[in-house]
Amino acid sequence: xxxxxxxxxxxxxxxxxxxxxxxxxxxxxxxxxxxxxxxxxxxxxxxxxxxxxxxxxxxxxxxxxxxxxxxxxxxxxxxxxxxxxxxxxxxxxxxxxxxxxxxxxxxxxxxxxxxxxxxxxxxxxxxxxxxxxxxxxxxxxxxxxxxxxxxxxxxxxxx
Amino acid sequence: xxxxxxxxxxxxxxxxxxxxxxxxxxxxxxxxxxxxxxxxxxxxxxxxxxxxxxxxxxxxxxxxxxxxxxxxxxxxxxxxxxxxxxxxxxxxxxxxxxxxxxxxxxxxxxxxxxxxxxxxxxxxxxxxxxxxxxxxxxxxxxxxxxxxxxxxxxxxxxxxxxxxxxxxxxxxxxxxxxxxxxxxxxxxxxxxxxxxxxxxxxxxxxxxxxxxxxxxxxxxxxxxxxxxxxxxxxxxxxxxxxxxxxxxxxxxxxxxxxxxxxxxxxxxxxxxxxxxxxxxxxxxxxxxxxxxxxxxxxxxxxxxxxxxxxxxxxxxxxxxxxxxxxxxxxxxxxxxxxxxxxxxxxxxxxxxxxxxxxxxxxxxxxxxx
Numbered sequence: 079x080x081x082x083x084x085x086x087x088x089x090x091x092x093x094x095x096x097x098x099x100x101x102x103x104x105x106x107x108x109x110x111x112x113x114x115x116x117x118x119x120x121x122x123x124x125x126x127x128x129x130x131x132x133x134x135x136x137x138x139x140x141x142x143x144x145x146x147x148x149x150x151x152x153x154x155x156x157x158x159x160x161x162x163x164x165x166x167x168x169x170x171x172x173x174x175x176x177x178x179x180x181x182x183x184x185x186x187x188x189x190x191x192x193x194x195x196x197x198x199x200x201x202x203x204x205x206x207x208x209x210x211x212x213x214x215x216x217x218x219x220x221x222x223x224x225x226x227x228x229x230x231x232x233x234x235x236x237x
Numbered sequence: 238x239x240x241x242x243x244x245x246x247x248x249x250x251x252x253x254x255x256x257x258x259x260x261x262x263x264x265x266x267x268x269x270x271x272x273x274x275x276x277x278x279x280x281x282x283x284x285x286x287x288x289x290x291x292x293x294x295x296x297x298x299x300x301x302x303x304x305x306x307x308x309x310x311x312x313x314x315x316x317x318x319x320x321x322x323x324x325x326x327x328x329x330x331x332x333x334x335x336x337x338x339x340x341x342x343x344x345x346x347x348x349x350x351x352x353x354x355x356x357x358x359x360x361x362x363x364x365x366x367x368x369x370x371x372x373x374x375x376x377x378x379x380x381x382x383x384x385x386x387x388x389x390x391x392x393x394x395x396x397x398x399x400x401x402x403x404x405x406x407x408x409x410x411x412x413x414x415x416x417x418x419x420x421x422x423x424x425x426x427x428x429x430x431x432x433x434x435x436x437x438x439x440x441x442x443x444x445x446x447x448x449x450x451x452x453x454x455x456x457x458x459x460x461x462x463x464x465x466x467x468x469x470x471x472x473x474x475x476x477x478x479x480x481x482x483x484x485x486x487x488x489x490x491x492x493x494x495x496x497x498x499x500x501x502x503x504x505x506x507x508x509x510x511x512x513x514x515x516x517x518x519x520x521x522x523x524x525x526x527x528x529x530x531x532x533x534x535x536x537x538x539x540x541x542x543x544x545x546x547x548x549x550x551x552x553x554x555x556x557x558x559x560x561x562x563x564x565x566x567x568x569x570x571x572x573x574x575x576x577x578x579x580x581x582x583x584x585x586x587x588x589x590x591x592x593x594x595x596x597x598x599x600x601x602x603x604x605x606x
Contacts, residue, residue, distance in 0.1 A: 099282045103571075108585070134278050135240060139299040147303075150296035151337055154571025155285045158295075178566035178591060211592040220596055221566045 185225020
């Protein structure tokens with residue numbers, strides 16, 4: 079979003095929720111020349127968007143232990159805390175990622191309709207240029223469907 | 238066990254003090270102490286940081302059902318503590334990661350290493366030599382086993398072979414066998430290719446007798462009987478007698494002698510050092526130890542540069558499985574980068590892996606439930 083200059087526009091249209099583990103990972107973006115540009119979210123966080131939440135290890139294990147213990151090894155901390163928060167969220171929210179496993183996980187959780195790709199998000203704010211595969215709606219649908227297939231397979235195995 | 242207890246256990250397992258952990262992690266001693274005494278929960282970021290320091294997966298601290306391999310690592314010249322504990326932790330982590338990738342991509346080896354285990358103890362040099370002949374036959378290694386041993390072990394028998402910097406002070410290699418991870422070998426990046434090849438064959442012997450060997454000591458010293466047999470086995474495996482004799486006979490001059498230059502060519506052919514070849518010739522031609530020692534001494538003055546090969550940190554198969562797991566949606570980008578941390582791929586590299594293969598749309602049956 080920073081690279082495409084869409085960050086501020088996205089914040090005008092959406093309320094963004096980030097875990098503090100994800101915030102810790104956002105330090106820079108690469109411009110078109112491959113140069114690293116620092117990102118400082120502090121000014122926007124002070125205004126309340128994005129909102130930052132903490133997720134404790136005990137909350138993570140509460141979520142993971144219910145579904146798939148291999149998630150500990152498959153996800154890094156940013157996705158793990160995001161998914162934990164997303165699953166336990168009372169609010170109506172969507173999850174966005176370029177990580178195939180995130181969409182697969184929400185497919186497995188039968189929450190596929192709550193995923194959104196960057197392509198769909200950008201369309202909402204008037205940006206329609208072609209994006210690489212991991213940012214597209216097709217990518218999101220593909221991996222969500224793979225997760226849904228897993229859910230169906232496991233359901234049939236249990237019944 | 239609580240998170241705190243596991244943190245304490247992991248730290249003590251590496252013989253680290255709280256002060257040392259504070260210096261390396263930048264987490265204060267009082268916080269570390271609170272975490273270990275379960276007075277406070279670390280953040281997930283702090284927990285991951287400590288997990289990385291202790292060479293443990295985060296699952297070790299959060300998943301009560303997590304079971305770690307307890308098999309002792311067998312060292313050839315064990316490094317001193319705490320280097321030894323750190324290397325072993327790193328070694329186990331790599332083995333576990335490799336195993337995870339195989340599991341997530343549902344990849345199965347062509348042949349199981351279990352089929353190669355020896356059931357009767359090896360009690361003499363001729364028996365070690367016969368074992369080498371059997372292995373050459375069963376694995377189909379051909380006349381020049383050194384050229385194909387690495388690939389055969391890795392791709393056909395699922396032996397996990399890694400290279401690490403074990404230092405230049407004599408630690409050559411290590412191995413262990415675990416019922417979940419299979420056979421695992423670590424070779425020293427500080428050594429030349431032909432030395433690593435010999436170490437590989439040497440570790441193979443230890444693994445073949447794993448189920449019947451005495452595990453009371455976790456290192457093999459030079460004078461030990463098992464160590465002598467493994468050296469003999471390695472020589473016989475890499476330099477099959479008939480082929481070596483054929484090469485040596487055809488290299489003889491009109492006086493029936495073979496120059497060091499020609500011997501070095503033969504050593505190169507079998508992917509071993511000149512020294513290793515001389516000791517093999519001792520067995521084949523029945524020289525005395527004194528004669529072989531004299532030859533080896535003279536050969537030390539014969540130096541000819543040989544092309545070395547940079548060791549690959551991660552096996553090709555490991556990298557391929559990591560990419561496959563990413564494409565299948567079985568591992569996150571962050572974890573993928575972690576699994577390949579020593580070759581430092583970037584997020585962009587990972588996205589290229591994902592973009593390289595745009596799959597066909599999937600049909601999810603609507604009436605399936």
